[in-house]
Amino acid sequence: MDDEKTWINQAQNGSDEAFTRLVETYQTPVYNLCYRMLGEPEAAEDAAQETFFKSYRNLGKYDPTRSFATWLLSIAAHHCIDRLRRQRYTTFSMDDEENTFELPDIHAPDPENELTRREQQAQMQTMLRSLDATDRAAVVLRYWNDCSEVEIAQTLSLTVPAVKSRLHRARRALAKLWEENGIKTNVERRPHESPAF
Amino acid sequence: MNHRPFEEWLLENQPLTPEQKQELRDHLKICTNCTALTEVDLALKSTRLVAPVAGFTDRFQLRLAAERKHHRTLLLWGLSLLGLIVILAVGVVIFELYTTWGNSPVQIFVTGMSWLVTMVSSIRTYGSIGLVLLKVTARIIPMSLWLTAAAGCFLLVFLWAASLWKLSYATSVRRLV
Numbered sequence: 001m002d003d004e005k006t007w008i009n010q011a012q013n014g015s016d017e018a019f020t021r022l023v024e025t026y027q028t029p030v031y032n033l034c035y036r037m038l039g040e041p042e043a044a045e046d047a048a049q050e051t052f053f054k055s056y057r058n059l060g061k062y063d064p065t066r067s068f069a070t071w072l073l074s075i076a077a078h079h080c081i082d083r084l085r086r087q088r089y090t091t092f093s094m095d096d097e098e099n100t101f102e103l104p105d106i107h108a109p110d111p112e113n114e115l116t117r118r119e120q121q122a123q124m125q126t127m128l129r130s131l132d133a134t135d136r137a138a139v140v141l142r143y144w145n146d147c148s149e150v151e152i153a154q155t156l157s158l159t160v161p162a163v164k165s166r167l168h169r170a171r172r173a174l175a176k177l178w179e180e181n182g183i184k185t186n187v188e189r190r191p192h193e194s195p196a197f
Numbered sequence: 198m199n200h201r202p203f204e205e206w207l208l209e210n211q212p213l214t215p216e217q218k219q220e221l222r223d224h225l226k227i228c229t230n231c232t233a234l235t236e237v238d239l240a241l242k243s244t245r246l247v248a249p250v251a252g253f254t255d256r257f258q259l260r261l262a263a264e265r266k267h268h269r270t271l272l273l274w275g276l277s278l279l280g281l282i283v284i285l286a287v288g289v290v291i292f293e294l295y296t297t298w299g300n301s302p303v304q305i306f307v308t309g310m311s312w313l314v315t316m317v318s319s320i321r322t323y324g325s326i327g328l329v330l331l332k333v334t335a336r337i338i339p340m341s342l343w344l345t346a347a348a349g350c351f352l353l354v355f356l357w358a359a360s361l362w363k364l365s366y367a368t369s370v371r372r373l374v
Contacts, residue, residue, distance in 0.1 A: 016261075020254055020257075024254050027249055031247065031248060031253070036247070044249075049257055052257055053257075053264065117243075124240055124241070124244060143242060168208045171234060171238065172234070174237045175233035175234040175236075
């Protein structure tokens, strides 16, 4: 954390090396957000690069009292939402999943279930497409970036009740699709996550 | 059994008492909506982060260098244009001085002033001509035609701006892909 503050300070004073370290640190969360939002690896790469480029240009406007991650994800989320609104529609492809590289998880499920898990991931990605751009961003920030409702509100420039409402609506919509598609669950809870019941 | 509290428990991810947990388990056996909600929640929690293809930082640095080069090129063009304008202006002044070379300072001043007066009066004359033409044509051409022409101009400007925006967006996407 102290390293991060030092890098931000150095980057604000014109150090490209310090900014490169910030890019290295945040490339995966930013890329993941863009990928889950846009659904295509090429578009996600482009959006993630654009996010870092925008943050580089506007680093002087960054308020050090705020979380850098939230600020960065906010740029990425707004960029993706704008892009989706411009496109009006997105084209998702199941094959795209194969062109990406998932981070190895030390708690990975049984290799025998890997194929089923990948299929579910692809289905989940397809289901995300049905959500409104802002709802999708809220879901991605909540589940993939582990953001709290307050952080999501800051990132998406919404109120906390609005975030709650959007998350509830999105989860209901996803559950409806899940039920309609008759997807059988084969998921494993990550050890650090406590069950709701 | 009332469905509402169970859905709220699931959506809010509230901590539940052992009794509530048992009630929820019983409810899930009969409610497909709440089961789907639970399964989606688990599926979302089990998904992993997707990382970019290796070399993301290198590609960012390349892009940054390309943007800087583009910015430098634009700056160079701007400065060149400004330099050209300055050279032309200086050239005009030198030419005027050369043609009046050897004359007295009063004559140079008079020549300069007459040149300035000619310029100002020309601009005013052209302005007056334009106004007269506008008044004449305004009387000849009906209002409906003016409105149509204005709407047409507005549409053309809008199309021009939209195509420029599309072109710049497509170019930026192509450049990055």
